Amino acid sequence: MSMLSADAVVGTAVAHESAHLHVTGAAHYTDDLPQLAGTLHAAPGLAARAHARVLSLDLDAVRAFPGVRAVITAADIPGVNDCGPVLQDDPVLAGQIVQFHGQPLFAVAADSHDIARRAARLARVEYEDLPAILTAQQALQAESWVLPPIEVTRGDARAALQTAPHRLGGEAVLGGQEHFYLEGQIAYALPGEDQSMQVCCSTQHPTEMQHAVAQVLGWHGHQVNVVCRRMGGGFGGKESQSAQWACLAAVLAYKTGQPVKLRLDRDDDMALTGKRHDFHIRYEAGYDGQGLLLGLILQLTSRCGFSADLSGPVNDRAVFHADNTYYLDQVAIRSLRGKTHTVSNTAFRGFGGPQGMFAIETVLDDIARALGFDPLLVRQRNFYGEIGSTARNVTHYGMPVEDNIIAPLVEELVRSSDYTARRAAIRDFNAHSPLLKRGLALTPVKFGISFTATFYNQAGALLHVYADGTVLVNHGGTEMGQGLYTKVRQIVADELGVPLAAVRCAATDTSKVPNTSATAASSGTDLNGRAAQLAAAAIRERLANYAAELAGVSAGQVSFAAGQVVAGRMNWTFAALCALAYRARIQLWASGFYKTPKIHYDPKTMRGRPFFYFAYGAAVSEVAIDTLTGEYKVLRVDILHDVGRSINPAIDIGQIEGGFIQGMGWLTTEELYWRADGRLMTHAPSTYKIPTGADCPQVFNVKLYDNPNAEDTVHRSKAVGEPPLMLAFSVFFALRDAVAATGTGVPKLDAPATPEAVLRAMQGLGSP
């Protein structure tokens, strides 16, 4: 156990800046903000068809329900009826055509949340059913695309396959994932004077909410401001998909002139918001007798849902990550973006990367099993060339891999986890255990850091130093639990040489820092931390010049540490110097702006350097399965992960462990189930099963890999939000390993590997 130190700066395990509020219930989430008198509560009215024409929409009973104050349909939206983040194909309220089961047709504002929900169920709707495409495979068959297919190739994969000594083809099914942020979607719209609106919203992307709200109201950016102090979890689910709820609350507030809060009930939230894209993977691989890949043709088909949302960049990232840590020489990757009559899938921690990486891990695991090798050997044989080597070190999209540390990292983990000895012991165990089998797998991770849309890689901060020496930081990033505010606070305190207590982070607010990017792509600290650091450095420089002037030394001789400023023989507390500086009319607030260097990328050719750097990691998992029922248990997990030089080891380890368990849930118990008519049946925690405490492995060794970032990031740290999710592949492939021990042949295990899927995979094998 790591006890967190109470007061320190960069590189130490400082507690989350809100921890004391979390544990006392004093942390305010959007629904906890003091409510203005006259606040109304909103709920959406839902369509009960997957694909249909609306013949009539009778809302009389809704309007007549006691306590209802306003009801709106698509026709009541004053501006543009759309909240899509990229394309304009996301209606806030469906008009004539319903495109997924549950799509909102209207919205109600009422005196209470309960009244709004009850009234919203009273609509009478007549539909004319239209044919519905529901799955990725159906979209593939129908060639139904939400965006055009793309292909990335290098060399001649077909020719390489033809000359390869061995060939293997296969398919894999990879399920989607519900975010299950504990705090559901919520927005609270407060109408202001002179055509203005403030929206308090649980969102990872306040700026996008600002523009979406302005658009639906027919307004401009400067009429709307969006505020978010914290979210109760985001995971990508509140990047684009918080917009619909912000827009509906704002339109209802506009219509009624009263504050309107829209908080989705959990079941509605799960039915109405997009999920991680599920994928259908098909491959053909050619390889040599050692398992070295010679050629690969890969087809990645995803279920995007009814609209584009972020499916373009999500699927792009799947293509970019189809190499994981492996050099793909002759390769052709085709990415198909299926349009289906289901909820529009969206960002989710990893953003398509996990799906691409799952594909290549499946290919290599299959090859190893076909050749009879330990899959770890085949994985290692296919690694990118090490730093300094000129061979095998350029990705299929043309980016040199300059910071590759996967081979030594894996070697260290093999050692520290006793992989080799355990592999042998497990083989022995399995030979003597008829009902229970063990499995073991080590899987590596390489994850590209930066938004692939280059323009998003910018951030701003606005830093105030008050005359009493206390500091308030505004920046464009949002806090969803990942510890961004904590790290920014550490960075600023470090830069100004003040104790942590002197620095507070203010709620993220589009009226303070404009044109922000989503807090996504693991970029929060890289971007906003750097912007805040630059703002603090600007103030420090002004103070240093002033102190130097007072002391008659050069600015370079002024030091800031532990709340003291020392210049030659003079010294002040930071607060005292600030008070003097204020009286001397020195500007004590500053902005900081950062844009990621070096990156460039041509979306047409899908070539360039989309990523500033890569983060690496690896995990070993050991599982046991019950051959009678397919039930299983994760017995031990060892992780070694690269976060560069850690700004806060406790927070980084928290991200690693949390990401791992979330990824494990995705690949094991979290199964999304749609009925034949397109209705999602797993729309509540009673039916959709994220991991609980009992699923956390009792032996869970997590270590940081000592490796300062080769690129010049803030304090040489690395992004940590998404990469650890993929460490959970080790659980899935350990299950596959255990399944393989029950028979002969290459096991076909679908993800999520529910007990049923595990049993089915065992049944698919030949007799041992």
Next chain:
Amino acid sequence: MSTTRPIQFYFRNKLWQVNDAPVTRTVLQFLREAVRATGSKEGCGEGDCGACTVVLGELHGEALRLYAVNACIQFLPALDGKALFTVEDVALAPGVLHPVQQAMVDCGASQCGFCTPGFVMSLWALYESGPAGQPSREQVAEAISGNLCRCTGYRPLFDAAAAAYDLPPVHFERGPVIAALRQLAALPSLNYTAQGTAACVPRTLDELSEALRERPAARLVAGCTDVGLWVTKQLRDIGDTIHLHAVRELQHINRHADVLEIGAAVSLQAAFAAIVPIWPPWQDMARRFASRPVKNAGTLGGNVANGSPIGDAMPALIAMGTRLRLRLGDTERDIALEDFYLAYQRTALGVGEFVRALLIPLPKRGELLRTYKLAKRFEQDISAVCAAFYLQIDDQGLIGTARVAFGGMAATPKRALQCEGALRGRRWDKTAVEAAMLALQADFQPLSDVRASAAYRQTAAGNLLLRFWSETAADAPADDVPRSLGEMRPIAFGEKQP
């Protein structure tokens, strides 16, 4: 029962009276909307995520019993006569955290923080009324089995639960609460009406009978862990309610000469605590059944009476030959549990009749019992298949009575009669189990649904019979081979496994 009075409970160091809330207003709505005490969160509104966890206090003789429940599905009348504690009540003073809270801060056990108040309450209940001294990891896991966290992966929560006991111990001042609860106990039973709808909380069987005579159509509510969802999720108007939890005669657990009698209002937690020592094969089921807050509020009687095809207690209770004691007015009758279920969510209860107690036969020589749950997740999941096997083996080694019961395989919990027939009169060996597995295929035509496919249910049900055999039969594999996942530990090597 004729006098009406407000709902009264102890909260924030005083007695509260509520007299205008609808009878199905939830405790969470009361906290968040009426009091604007927003520390307790709504994460799901169905008692599955635990973000709303609060702790209730009630008198058990002289002692104060504290236990966690889900505020989102508890109706306000259920608070009557009790003490309510929320996350805002836990700190020792402003700025001075309780050891449980301090340990969570120190261990990095909160990230987004939304689930945190619920964890604090579950761990506070463990601290205040759990075992003395540092709890085991398994005790912590059980205590937080009703709390979902999506951020941390739980490791720091386990660390914090243990680290709380390394901090200087604190003692919660029980005196004023006990005094207040005594004061509440002196009030007449609650007969509450709001907006034309009644909620009665009788305290005796006579009061219950009278309430039922007055309102024969009233909905009986025990722990509210299922009925709560009819209101919060289905938005049903359930009309008048009669709460059973306070009826003294329904709270008894009596061990008679041949049966264990469990009153219908006994919590699942208390019922399992009585059953497991007598019938150890119930241990895993008791652990995996629902979650701790649901077991604290829900009752075995309610699980049985609402007739769900997937309730986890019924297969084992049926296999053991459990009978129900039903009561209508002053008349009681006993019925075999398996005869209680007529069809999907339909039972043999008459109008105004209720389940008074369960009568579970005590163990006899030569009996074998196992009950198994198959679900996607270990904790707090609804079974895809729930199985129970009971065999009586005579002195000749032949199977006399065989009772095999399943949940999740049909519209009601049901016995597998053909399977039983294939076992009866045979020796309990591999050939018998194989014959029984074959016969079982004819007993059920299960459905495919969100929990599992029909094919999986069919296969796994048969394989569970094999598991039963492997754990109990004389000719089963040797003892040094682990037979269940629960026994599995990470592989050891280089030395003999301990």
